[in-house]
Amino acid sequence: MKRRPGMVLAVRLIFVLSLSVLVYSVVQVVKAPLEARQALKDWDKKREEASARPPGAEEHPLPADMMAEYPGQTTTPSYVEGEIIGKIFFPSLNKKAAILEGTESPQLKKGAGHSIGSAAIGTSGNSVLAGHRDTVFRRLGELRAKDRIELETANGRFVYEVTGSTIVDAKERGAIQASREATLTLITCYPFSYVGSAPDRYLLSATLISRDSPEEKSE
Known part of the structure; x- marks a missing residue:
């Protein structure tokens, strides 16, 4: 067929x-x-x-207008912009870094920057330190409540205890509030693993629990 x-x-x-x-x-x-x-x-x-990428290439950790005004703040830091004013140490992370006055690129390339206009470290008021998420504050998100942060300046040694953290939009005005108590605010870009200019900011808060200053020793 x-x-x-x-x-x-x-x-x-x-x-x-x-x-x-x-x-x-x-x-x-x-x-x-x-x-x-x-x-x-x-x-x-x-x-x-x-x-x-160079640290300064990312978005500034502390945008303009994020810090609230500090009316009535009696303690005025006598630091010179750009100078190294101390050291910050995170015991739980076994990490330390220099602290410089100012939060511009030259300072943030070397360590954490103390925000001009915020309270002096270890005094009444809110002391604000900024740092890059891929350098000095890379592991900031690992800190938890009750963890301690030790800072050292010419005025003595100060120990702060972490009280909490928050995430805010980079454009949020007045996110960092003034305080009558001796507090510390660490700020960096967020998310930590974000590629490019991060859209948010990570704020870690701590309160002063002890101080060891030369003035107290002499009394």
């Missing part, structure tokens, strides 16, 4: 289509893992490029 040309053509077409589907499936099975690995490589490269 002879096959009709149309039937032969149909069989061949079905065979070709089936073979094409099979080949396509095999290609996708092989291609998918390769694309997934490449995507991971691209992400790692992007992260490396972000980490390699």
Whole structure:
């Protein structure tokens, strides 16, 4: 029995289509893992490029207008902008950094910056320190309530205890409030692993629990 040309053509077409589907499936099975690995490589490269950028290249940790005014603050720091004024140490993180006066790029490349206009460290009022999330304040999010923060200046050694943290929009005005008590606010860009200019700010609050100053020793 002879096959009709149309039937032969149909069989061949079905065979070709089936073979094409099979080949396509095999290609996708092989291609998918390769694309997934490449995507991971691209992400790692992007992260490396972000980490390699100079600290000053990211958005400023302490935007203008984020600090509320400090009416009635009686303690005025006698620091000179740009000078190293002390050291900050995080016992639970085993990490320390220098503190400089000012929060501009030159200061933040070297350590944490004390915000001009905020209270002097260890005195009544809110002492504000800014730092980059990929350098001195990289692990700030690991601190928890009751953790201690030790600061040292020419005026003595001061120990603060973490009271909490909050996340605010980078454009939020007056997010850092004044205080009559001796408090400390650490601020950095957030999220910590964000690639590019971070949209938020991470604020860590602490209160002074002890001081060891030269004046007290002489009394």
